Amino acid sequence: MNLPKLIRHDLRCGLLRPRCLLIPIMAALPCWLCHKIAVTAGFDCGWGGYLMYCFMGIEPIDILDTMEKTQLPILWLLLISGCLYLNLDYMLDDLSLTGQQIIVRSGNRREWFISKCIWNLLSCGVYFIIVSTTAAAFSILTGGDLSLRCESAALNILYRGEVDTGTVSSFTVLAVSLLLPYLTVSTLSLLQMTLCLVLKPILCFLLSEIVLLVSVYWSSPLILGNGAMGIRSGLLTASGVDPLMVCGECVVIMLLCAVFGTWEFKRSNIIGAKE
Amino acid sequence: MKIDIINATKTIGKATVLKDVTLSLEGGRIYGLRGPNGSGKTMLMRLVAGLIQPTSGEVKIDGKRLGTDMDFPPSIGMLIENPAFLPNYTGLKNLELLASLKNEIGIDQIRETLTRVGLDPDDKRRVRKYSLGMKQRLGIAAAIMEKPKLLLLDEPTNALDDKGIRCVCDILHEERKRGALIILSCHDGDLLRECSDKIFKVQNGRVERENAV
Numbered sequence: 001m002n003l004p005k006l007i008r009h010d011l012r013c014g015l016l017r018p019r020c021l022l023i024p025i026m027a028a029l030p031c032w033l034c035h036k037i038a039v040t041a042g043f044d045c046g047w048g049g050y051l052m053y054c055f056m057g058i059e060p061i062d063i064l065d066t067m068e069k070t071q072l073p074i075l076w077l078l079l080i081s082g083c084l085y086l087n088l089d090y091m092l093d094d095l096s097l098t099g100q101q102i103i104v105r106s107g108n109r110r111e112w113f114i115s116k117c118i119w120n121l122l123s124c125g126v127y128f129i130i131v132s133t134t135a136a137a138f139s140i141l142t143g144g145d146l147s148l149r150c151e152s153a154a155l156n157i158l159y160r161g162e163v164d165t166g167t168v169s170s171f172t173v174l175a176v177s178l179l180l181p182y183l184t185v186s187t188l189s190l191l192q193m194t195l196c197l198v199l200k201p202i203l204c205f206l207l208s209e210i211v212l213l214v215s216v217y218w219s220s221p222l223i224l225g226n227g228a229m230g231i232r233s234g235l236l237t238a239s240g241v242d243p244l245m246v247c248g249e250c251v252v253i254m255l256l257c258a259v260f261g262t263w264e265f266k267r268s269n270i271i272g273a274k275e
Numbered sequence: 276m277k278i279d280i281i282n283a284t285k286t287i288g289k290a291t292v293l294k295d296v297t298l299s300l301e302g303g304r305i306y307g308l309r310g311p312n313g314s315g316k317t318m319l320m321r322l323v324a325g326l327i328q329p330t331s332g333e334v335k336i337d338g339k340r341l342g343t344d345m346d347f348p349p350s351i352g353m354l355i356e357n358p359a360f361l362p363n364y365t366g367l368k369n370l371e372l373l374a375s376l377k378n379e380i381g382i383d384q385i386r387e388t389l390t391r392v393g394l395d396p397d398d399k400r401r402v403r404k405y406s407l408g409m410k411q412r413l414g415i416a417a418a419i420m421e422k423p424k425l426l427l428l429d430e431p432t433n434a435l436d437d438k439g440i441r442c443v444c445d446i447l448h449e450e451r452k453r454g455a456l457i458i459l460s461c462h463d464g465d466l467l468r469e470c471s472d473k474i475f476k477v478q479n480g481r482v483e484r485e486n487a488v
Contacts, residue, residue, distance in 0.1 A: 005376050009376075012361070098361060098373075101359070102376065104351055108346055270321070271327060
């Protein structure tokens with residue numbers, strides 16, 4: 001059983017890469033905009049507020065209303081796509097470099113792919129830790145508190161009056177702005193990695209982007225991106241997306257990816273990405 | 276160790292890279308592969324390593340079918356194309372990390388292997404600072420350090436100086452004496468003739484026996 005050793009290799013080589021330096025920059029942008037809104041509206045924004053704004057997304061769009069057709073949650077897309085982009089090519093890169101020596105020594109293709117699935121989950125976790133650390137740093141720098149609680153008045157301004165609840169508890173903020181987006185992005189990332197076994201990485205990335213774009217215009221819990229939008233969460237609005245449904249959907253897709261990936265990788269050619 | 280490649284054909288996309296290859300290889304021998312670039316030498320090595328699976332036909336290692344009974348040969352060392360290592364670690368650390376997967380050898384054997392290929396085990400430089408020749412030597416060390424029963428060496432003398440080529444030749448003879456089955460691909464005809472027990476000519480994916488040495 002070489003799985004722990006394979007995971008250790010992936011953590012060593014694929015977890016903290018130079019491109020991770022981009023994450024704080026991507027996270028700082030929505031935090032800075034959130035700070036500007038807070039200053040204009042005259043309320044104090046803390047860590048929870050910044051996180052809620054980062055993963056706000058966009059309110060459900062009525063695609064029949066032509067005035068709304070061009071709306072896009074650019075910052076949300078940037079933040080979610082950032083994680084997908086960072087995780088895009090590690091598996092194939094590894095397979096064309098030291099990974100060949102590793103997989104042959106491990107003697108087991110299935111374990112190697114499972115290790116990559118676990119790496120994928122951990123890598124997304126690191127992404128969200130860096131994003132939330134950036135939000136915490138922003139909160140400290142702007143004099144906000146380091147609590148995840150978010151006052152209803154502040155949240156209603158940030159979420160443009162779309163929230164039905166009163167003061168939002170730390171747990172709700174944690175679920176809406178970290179756990180659900182993490183689960184959704186991890187699932188998309190795993191799906192993207194699995195598809196890389198049969199398609200070119202750039203096509204897989206484009207497919208992920210299409211899923212995100214479809215989710216912007218179609219607020220069904222079955223479209224993955226909806227789970228990562230705080231403003232559409234059933235924890236904040238009565239008509240929102242059911243978080244349990246999002247969790248269930250993500251778990252099912254992850255399991256399907258793991259099963260399909262191990263089956264496909266078992267018969268895949270390992271000849272290096274360039275070939 | 277005994278390897279039987281039976282009517283193996285490999286098609287990738289529209290290209291047939293190996294055509295109806297049938298070979299029987301035994302331990303304690305060196306098999307040389309000769310042929311122009313793109314003829315299928317590296318693909319044949321990948322087939323034996325389990326990195327690719329035949330579209331038709333089969334590869335058996337000691338009677339067990341590769342791809343169904345096992346994913347990869349149980350005891351294998353390989354240097355296929357360019358050696359790849361973690362650039363921010365020393366050569367010794369890289370080998371330690373690779374060896375930790377099987378846990379068959381300790382630090383002393385790794386150091387001894389590095390010395391054997393002409394590298395200093397105490398060299399504190401990271402691999403990214405290594406020259407091409409040093410990386411090649413490290414690749415050979417990675418292939419032989421666990422004393423594998425099957426050794427696949429694709430162009431092992433690339434970027435090596437005369438002393439390095441001599442060193443590779445000595446290593447090949449020692450590994451053969453130990454009983455390893457060695458498949459060697461090389462453009463250097465002299466080296467191939469000097470080291471190989473049998474030479475196969477690979478052309479357009481077909482493999483033919485060239486001569487007895």
